[in-house]
Amino acid sequence: MRMLVVEDDRDLNRQLCEALEDAGYVVDKAYDGEEGHFLGDTEPYDAVILDLGLPQMDGLSVLERWRRDGHATPVLILTARDRWSDKVAGIDAGADDYVAKPFHMEEVLARVRALVRRAAGLASNEISIGEIVLDTKAGKVTKNGMSVKLTSHEFRLLSYLMHHKGRVISRTELVEHLYDQDFDRDSNTIEVFVGRLRKKFGSALIETVRGLGYRLQEENA
Numbered sequence: 065m066r067m068l069v070v071e072d073d074r075d076l077n078r079q080l081c082e083a084l085e086d087a088g089y090v091v092d093k094a095y096d097g098e099e100g101h102f103l104g105d106t107e108p109y110d111a112v113i114l115d116l117g118l119p120q121m122d123g124l125s126v127l128e129r130w131r132r133d134g135h136a137t138p139v140l141i142l143t144a145r146d147r148w149s150d151k152v153a154g155i156d157a158g159a160d161d162y163v164a165k166p167f168h169m170e171e172v173l174a175r176v177r178a179l180v181r182r183a184a185g186l187a188s189n190e191i192s193i194g195e196i197v198l199d200t201k202a203g204k205v206t207k208n209g210m211s212v213k214l215t216s217h218e219f220r221l222l223s224y225l226m227h228h229k230g231r232v233i234s235r236t237e238l239v240e241h242l243y244d245q246d247f248d249r250d251s252n253t254i255e256v257f258v259g260r261l262r263k264k265f266g267s268a269l270i271e272t273v274r275g276l277g278y279r280l281q282e283e284n285a
Contacts, residue, residue: 065110066090066241070100072118083169088203090244097121104130108240111179115142116150124157131158138179184227191226198226212264221257225280234277
């Protein structure tokens, strides 16, 4: 899953990015509203953490523009603890959730997981497909109750496919959600990771839809 953090406090921005990366997310960052708006407008993210008190363009304006342009990416806003009016304004502008500063990082991670789950129509931290269970909170995958060791890229690929099981996903979409903005993206690497997952979970798990991409079907697991 690919995230965007828009926060002008560089130390807090770094802490958020590190926590998200440690949790297995790919993260892009911005330090002002204009850069944040541009990234959110041009790059596909699975969720955004957006501070409201940004330079160049305030967070509310960024959010309102995204929603006005039809961007439905889940957004978690960061607000000052004593500014209840910011929370109301943020929700009215299209935010999906909020966290008040100061906050515990675990709360942010939990709310991000919830946003991603809701966007995929899921109710639990655990996603199952046949005998395979992916725990988004623990960052682990099991097959028949036995832990399966995955690299970070393998986990991200399987997680994205499981969040969107039954849907054909193109290589381009996978690349856009598995790598950050500055990564040298090569869609051919997706084939390598798909091949590794097939070796670990069985060749029938991930279907190649010729000319379109890949699909993960529950009945094939």
